[in-house]
Amino acid sequence: MELPCVSNAPAPLPKIFVEEFHDAAGALPTPPPEAFACPHIGDEARSAPSLASPSLCFERRLGDSELSYFLPSRADGVNDMYLHLGMRAASNLLTPTRFETAWAISRIRHPLLASSVELNDGDYHSARFVYAPPIGVQEALSDARGSMQWKEGSKHDLIDGYLNGPRTLGNSRLSYLILSSPSHLHLHTPPSPPKTPQLSRPGSPASFSEERPGGPPVAPDAELDILIAATHFVGDGIALHTFANDFLQLIAGIDEGTGAQRTEAQLLAILEEEWQRRWGTDSSDVQSFALPSTLERGLPMATTRFARAAARVDFLNDQQKFIGGQSFPRSPVKRGRHTIVPTLSFEPEVTRRMLKRCKANGVSISSALFAVANIAWARVTQDDREGSKLPMMVYSAMNLRPQLRLNQLSYWFLAVGYFNVVLPAFVPRDAPVERTFWHRARSAKSQSAKAAGPLLCSRAREMAEERGRRARRWAREDDSVAADPADAEVSHTGLSRQNAPSRALIGLSLLGNLDGIYQHAKFPGIALHTLTTGSRQRSGGMLIFGYTFVGRLWLSFGWDIHGFDVPVVERFWSEFLSCTHEFLDPAS
Structure with a gap:
């Protein structure tokens, strides 16, 4: 919850310094002794805040997703x-x-x-937003x-x-x-x-x-x-x-x-x-x-012990279905991360033809891009018949805002869930490849719709808790802090998938039609023409973005050029673009 806190500050306006965390390079500079900070005071405010006070601040603990x-x-x-x-x-x-x-x-x-954000050393549950x-x-x-x-x-x-x-x-x-x-x-x-x-x-x-x-x-x-x-x-x-x-x-x-x-x-x-x-x-x-409240607070919550236990079992059972045995070969040389973002857009008339063709086959462009990645990878690895026996898994994110039961004063808060699409890693030789492509696009559509089904909220809550435990566990390892049994990896006893791997080949971030968000007519004097988005990646990171903007389909591929076998990744990206043309706009 939000924690308004008041301090007996002197009359002159103080400077507020927020303590920085330790990183891999060592301790960052310590704030000077005269630094003023709003204290963390527990779960309830000690006194009512005064208006326009230099000592007024609000705190809220981070949720598991955050x-x-x-x-x-x-x-x-x-x-x-x-x-x-x-x-x-x-x-x-x-x-x-x-x-x-x-x-x-x-x-x-x-x-x-x-x-x-403030954090007490070694207490990862204490991480909290502080707003002054x-x-x-x-x-x-x-x-x-x-x-x-x-x-x-x-x-x-x-x-x-x-x-x-x-x-x-x-x-x-x-x-x-x-x-x-x-x-x-x-x-x-x-x-x-x-x-x-x-x-x-x-x-x-x-x-x-x-x-x-x-x-x-x-x-x-x-x-x-x-x-x-x-x-x-x-x-x-x-x-x-x-x-x-x-x-x-x-x-x-x-x-x-x-x-x-x-x-x-x-x-x-x-x-x-x-x-x-x-x-x-x-x-x-x-x-x-x-x-703004945490995602977990906004999601519907099971009200009985039995319902919570059932949600946990359902989540663990669901996770066992995600088998993925495909991955890009890594670079044999260890070097620092260097992300590149090749980006391509298609002319508006080409984009319209692509949309029309996807609609005629009963899918969206987003679903079709799962199949594009699938066929592109199958072509890259077509000579490895043994390796292609295991399926290919792709992960993606899902907007959870429609599921939330809280009215937020700001739309700046985290509300994403995650799902996987699993497809065969080979292309049958006795069937037309186009028919295989559209079948897999419809399979991706079906899997995406199932992920957004009635159990979405309970699974999203369980996934958030799992991600929170995992993040705290890894943070303790990074910081050389003793392990906490409460964050131990959850055992899947009785829910075995016979040691099958669960590796995702790549992530797809499918943003949909951004022209539905950008109201171009409401900012005359500005003509947008380019949009690129992404994030700072970890070493060996890789993510494809797909969206329509200013009437164009855009494909953007952010990946760590130092983390992978470059010729293999470059061939995959070339096949990805080639498949986009071949199946979505064959007339070109």
């Missing part, structure tokens, strides 16, 4: 998400003030983005300015630096905004983010540029690249894309009162209104404020 992303991220940012958007934008929009104000509004509306609301509009702007950066670089430079350079995020910086517009770099060039970010509370006033009068939107005339970064334990892909759409509407939206493009002064007025409504002296919202 822990499963947080604990592995501590060393090098594994799973830190990013979203790159390339666009043409009207040059009058490219001002530091406009972006700083919109970013400040967004961080007030979505408090997890402006929170930090800004004491005023100027502080909100200052905090926003400290968590964003204008820099020089192409799309490739931004993505490569984020994926392969020093970690951008940290335990006291859970979100970050990077912007690059070559013709406007002189406007704002703050320093690069430090390797170990600190959250401070400076109170310097905002420096606003000269106001421009409102008017009709200006045609896009300048290139702009935006990279939005957030840790995976504060949200998921749905949150990230919904947020990007809302952010662009703040930047380039139309003011409802005037019908003209929103000015910087009007954006500042929105920020003032948002802050006053939540934290101003006349606000009543502070008494009901709550950080």
Whole structure:
């Protein structure tokens, strides 16, 4: 639950430093003695919070799903998400003030983005979000300015630096905004983010540029690249894309009162209104404020001991069905991770033909991409008849938001479940390959629908608990902390699959039609043309993204080039693209 806590702070505004964790490189710098931090005070508030107080903060413990992303991220940012958007934008929009104000509004509306995480040494159940609301509009702007950066670089430079350079995020910086517009770099060039970010509370006033009068939107005339970064334990892909759409509407939206493009002064007025409504002296919202709840709290819960036991047995039985014996050969040379993201998009008319062909065969493009991966791998390994006897397993994620029973004040929270699709690893020689392809696409559709069936919630809850135990167990190993019997691996006694392997070949992240999220008409003056998304991977990571955006089908393949046998992976990707053309658009 949220824990508002109050400290007897001195009158001057203190700086708040959040203690960083130890990583593989050793102990990070210790906060100075004069650092002020809101104390953790247990399960209940000791006193009612005062409005606009520099000592006001709220805490909530991380749930199992959040822990499963947080604990592995501590060393090098594994799973830190990013979203790159390339666009043409009207040059009058490219001002530091406009972006700083919109970013400040967004961080007030979505408090997890402006929170930090604290953890007591060796106590992995103690991990908690800590949110200290800004004491005023100027502080909100200052905090926003400290968590964003204008820099020089192409799309490739931004993505490569984020994926392969020093970690951008940290335990006291859970979100970050990077912007690059070559013709406007002189406007704002703050320093690069430090390797170990600190959250401070400076109170310097905002420096606003000269106001421009409102008017009709200006045609896009300048290139702009935006990279939005957030840790995976504060949200998921749905949150990230919904947020990007809302952010662009703040930047380039139309003011409802005037019908003209929103000015910087009007954006500042929105920020003032948002802050006053939540934290101003006349606000009543502070008494009901709550950080977004955990996934586990939002899912329906079994109410009896028997129902909980039945859910556990069902989950374990279900896990036994996932047999996968296919994997990419690893590189014999151990080197540091280096992720590359080859990306391809198809013209709108080609995409329309693909959609039409999938519909005619009773599947979506998402289901068809499981079959594309399957046939591509079968062709790569067609000479290994012995190895192809074991099936191929692919994992994917599922949006659990429709299943939640809580009304959240923000959509920034984690709500994903996981499922597997298992298909044969060979192609029959006595059947037309096209018929095999569509049969397997329909099989993938059926397996996906079954995963979303009546037992989805109970299995998602069990999986979250399993992932939480596993993350704590691995964290203890990483930190050389004694094992906890409560997090021991669960025995599958009596539920054997005869020692069959359960390895996934690859992951597919199928985002669907993103044009249903991005309301392009609501941010005139901006014309989006490119979208790439993903996360910082662990060594040997690999994930394919598939989505439609600006009327195009996009395929993006993020993988660690140092972790695999490169010719095999490159051949698979070539076959993947070839199969996409062959089966989804044979006319081409």
